[in-house]
Amino acid sequence: MNDPPANPAGADRRPREGAAAVEFEALADDAWLLRLGERIDDALNARVHALAARVRAPAPPWLRDLVPAYASLAVFFDPARTDAATVRDWLLQRCGESADGGDIAAEGTARVVEIPVAYGGEFGPDLDEAASQLGLTAPQLVERHSGGDYRVAMIGFAPGFPYLSGLDPALALPRLASPRTQVAAGSVAIGGAQTGIYPRPGPGGWRLLGRTPLRLFDARREAPSLLQPGDRVRLRAIGADEFHALSDPARATPA
Incomplete structure (x- = not known):
C-alpha cells in the first residue's frame, strides 16, 4: 500500500476561468464524472456532498454508486435500466435547471x-x-x-x-x-x-x-x-x- 498523497491529483489546481459550475465527463459506458471545480476548498467540497445527497435522495432504480471526491462526484448507473443521455439529463436537473449546473447549496445535516x-x-x-x-x-x-x-x-x-x-x-x-x-x-x-x-x-x-x-x-x-x-x-x-x-x-x- 503506497502512501496517500498530501494533495490528491488535480485537487489543488485552480479552476479554469469561465468554467461551468458543473462539467460532465463520461468515465465509462456506465458512469458520469461531475466536476464542480479543481481545488481543495471546504465550500466547494460541501457543494459536492450536497449534490451527492440530492442525487441519492430519490433512490433512482438505476443508481449503483456515488463516489464523492474533493471537487467532483462520480455517478455509476445500471446501463440495463437506462442510458447515459437520460442519466445526464436527470443529473442536470438535480444540479439545477440550467445547463451550467446552477447553484448547489449545502443542505442536510451531517452525521x-x-x-x-x-x-x-x-x-x-x-x-x-x-x-x-x-x-x-x-x-x-x-x-x-x-x-x-x-x-x-x-x-x-x-x-x-x-x-x-x-x-x-x-x-x-x-x-x-x-x-x-x-x-x-x-x-x-x-x-x-x-x-x-x-x-x-x-x-x-x-x-x-x-x-x-x-x-x-x-x-x-x-x-x-x-x-x-x-x-x-x-x-x-x-x-x-x-x-x-x-x-x-x-x-x-x-x-
Whole structure:
C-alpha cells in the first residue's frame, strides 16, 4: 500500500476561468464524472456532498454508486435500466435547471462521529518533533489538533481512508523525507494541510501524531467503512488505558 498523497491529483489546481459550475465527463459506458471545480476548498467540497445527497435522495432504480471526491462526484448507473443521455439529463436537473449546473447549496445535516485518539509516545511517534517544528509544545499541539472541526472530504487511497478537511492551517506539516515502511492501523496523521487516519497497516510518510483503537474498515460489517464522505469528525484525546479498553471491540459514537 503506497502512501496517500498530501494533495490528491488535480485537487489543488485552480479552476479554469469561465468554467461551468458543473462539467460532465463520461468515465465509462456506465458512469458520469461531475466536476464542480479543481481545488481543495471546504465550500466547494460541501457543494459536492450536497449534490451527492440530492442525487441519492430519490433512490433512482438505476443508481449503483456515488463516489464523492474533493471537487467532483462520480455517478455509476445500471446501463440495463437506462442510458447515459437520460442519466445526464436527470443529473442536470438535480444540479439545477440550467445547463451550467446552477447553484448547489449545502443542505442536510451531517452525521457526527467521535474518534478517540491516544496521542504521542508509542501511538504518535512524530508528535514531539511536529510540535517543535510548529513552535508548540506537545500538549498544545494535541489540544489544537483534537479541537479541530473536521469533515470527511472523501474516502480514497485505501478502503476506509478518510481525508479530513478542516485542519488549522497553522498545523500544516510536510510529509516525512523518508516514508516509514510500516504504519500501524488507526494512526492519525498530518500530511500537508490535511489530517487522515490509516485504516490498515502499511507504509506511509505522513506525520504520526496519535492512534485510534477504532477499526476504520471491516469488510464483515454491513457498512465496511466506519466513516462516510460528508461525515463530521470530532477527535477526542484519550490515554493509554482507555485506548486498550476500546481496542476490543472497536466502536465509535455517532452523535
